[in-house]
Structure formats: structure tokens, C-alpha cells
Amino acid sequence: MKPYSESCDQNREAILSVIQPLLKNCSSVLEIGSGTGQHAVYFAKHMPHLIWHTSDCAEYLPGIQLWLDEARLANTPKPIELDVSTSSWPQLAVDAIFSANTVHIMHWPDVEALFGGVGKLLAPGGLFLLYGPFNYGNSYTSDSNARFDEWLKAQDSESGIRNFEDLDMLAQHAGMLLVHDYEMPVNNRILYWSKK
Secondary structure (H helix, E strand, O other): OOOOOHHHHHHHHHHHHHHHHHOOOOOEEEEOOOOOOHHHHHHHHHOOOOEEEOEEOHHHHHHHHHHHHHHOOOOOOOOEEOOOOOOOOOOOOOOEEEEEOOOOOOOHHHHHHHHHHHHHHOOOOOEEEEEEOEEEOOEOOOHHHHHHHHHHHHHOOOOOOEEHHHHHHHHHHOOEEEEEEEEEOOOEEEEEEEEO
């Protein structure tokens, strides 16, 4: 049975409306933390000019493959095993990297590894698009985000909503500059960095 995430169905149109114009001149994207594979299938279908590379830790790859097999799209190659901290990163030529709802479930060393890896993989002018909830100045942007953060920490004390300023510092260290911070529904954002 294919894995399913309700939130993927709920947020995919809003995410597409932001990333589609940004990716119009790109030819290939690496998605980090593809999870169920639902986003990949939806975005690849709506942006057929893009090769959409999925990736995640080994245990998620069979589920992603089920979604890819069912959709039978020409622009979604086999998923790539990628644990940002322990795997060697794929030697791909990609114009952009996309990741949704990942940094709040990663431990902080993994978040650091994510940004370091993205900075190395992207060529100058490459895009890094990161979707999710973020704090600003160590403050929650909503009561629902505060409750979500409490729930995350109850599952895993080292997870939690990350501070925008901390992420932007990692991006700068990895040679990326913030281009835009998009407000999204349900107190989420898309952060858009470009490799210098």
C-alpha cells in the first residue's frame, strides 16, 4: 500500500504556486526528504520540463517508488538514498534543491549537514527552496506553531521548529544568500536562497 500524508495534499497547490515561477528556467531539481513521494509526483506532473529527483533515507524509498510507479511520469527517475549526515551526496547536476517539512524533524547536526551539502552541490545561481514553519527572533509566529513545536519535542527532544536567523546563518556559511521569504497558508513559509 502506498504511504499517504494528508498535509501533502493540503499544501501542494500553495507550494506549487510559489515554486513553479521560480523553477521555470531550471531543468533538474533534487528534492531532499521526499517522504511519501506525493509532492514529487504532483510537482513533476505540473512541471514536465523538470527532471524531479526524489531522495530520502533508505526506509522511505520503497514508498516513494510506489507513487512514482503509479504516476509513470517520464521526468521522475528512481529515488536516491540520501541521509544528509551519513550518506555521500549524489553527484548530480541540479539547478535547484527543494525540501519540505524536514528541518523541524531533523536534529540540529543534520540541519547543519543539510545546508553544507546543499551549498556544495549547487552551482552559482542555484536555488534552495525550503518549506515549513519557522520561528523569527526565537518567537513563534502563531499559537498553533507553538503547540506543534511542543508536540514535536514530545516525540523527539532534539527536533523542533527552527529559528529563521539560525538557518540563514547556515545558508550564508554555505555560500547562499536569501532572495525571498514567502508567507504561506497555515503559518508556513518558503525560504528561497541562491548560491553566490
